[in-house]
Amino acid sequence: MTLISVSDDPHVQLLASPDPSTPSFHPSSWLAVPHRRTLGFSPVARYIGAFDGVSAFTWSTESGEFIACYRVTNFSSWIMNPTVPTTRSYLIPDPVSTRLTPLAEGDTADVHLSGADAAHDSDGHWIKHPFLDLSPSMHEGLDVYSSVTGRTPLLWTGNISEELPIWFDGRTEFTVPRQYPPVDFRASGINHLGAWYGDRVPSDATNLYRLRSSKDGTRFLLQGQTAVPIVVDISQVV
Structure with a gap:
């Protein structure tokens, strides 16, 4: 280390x-x-x-x-x-x-x-x-992780080809559109992405991933396989 x-x-x-x-x-x-x-x-x-x-x-x-x-x-x-x-x-x-x-x-x-x-x-x-x-x-289900970690965005990656729910402060806050899920680094053929700034999902038995976020968790980065990343701001709804 x-x-x-x-x-x-x-x-x-x-x-x-x-x-x-x-x-x-x-x-x-x-x-x-x-x-x-x-x-x-x-x-x-x-x-x-x-x-x-x-x-x-x-x-x-x-x-x-x-x-x-x-x-x-x-x-x-x-x-x-x-x-x-x-x-x-x-x-x-x-x-x-x-x-x-x-x-x-x-x-x-x-x-x-x-x-x-x-x-x-x-x-x-x-x-x-x-x-x-x-x-x-x-x-008790996936909300256990979210309620214990608090104001931290957790992405459920159980089926990365579909819309994925984001858990925040003990509940599902919204889902990520199909074009923005983080890249599954286990998949083949990702070298064609070129410039890339988002997160790659690691192998995890829980299928949960902590997104790169601001200190209070209300703003986080998504890119998926799009050309540029976007910042998601949920501070007005939580």
Whole structure:
């Protein structure tokens, strides 16, 4: 893992490899690479977390040190901790190994996050619970992901040849017209697209994709296979 900073002091920072004593898991080849949905930062970016179909890891962005490793029990139900209030039930995974110690005792009981707890969205709180397992709520449907992630546009890519629904803040907000769905990078023949600025949908067992968006999620980019990208603004309807 490498961090590329483009802020006031542009630089490249290598993140430490996990502890050699970290348990080795056997990956499922098609879920072995983290992508946009499974990689993210703590609220003020002091920490970073990532997971694939096998393992999850956290690091310090300040020192590059490895913090903890988790075993991913269900790729389809795991998400990064979005630090937003939710009434959905979830599990808090326990780390299988740690190097630094900003972590609290894990709790794998079926719990609910109260509004008061969610208000503590500091990095110190996030690093204690960087990942959530939504297994207890998965029977409720796709709106579980949307309601837990909050004001983040999620695109359902189950049938990329048809109009696709965009979920936002717990509900379907609208559908993407046929000419604008993001390009399925698994499909052949995409090299003819030429200049291209939109997102390519990665392989994902959940068929959900987080669109490139503004901080509040109300403006996001779509291009599909059109010549130029468009910015969609839903701030007046949500």
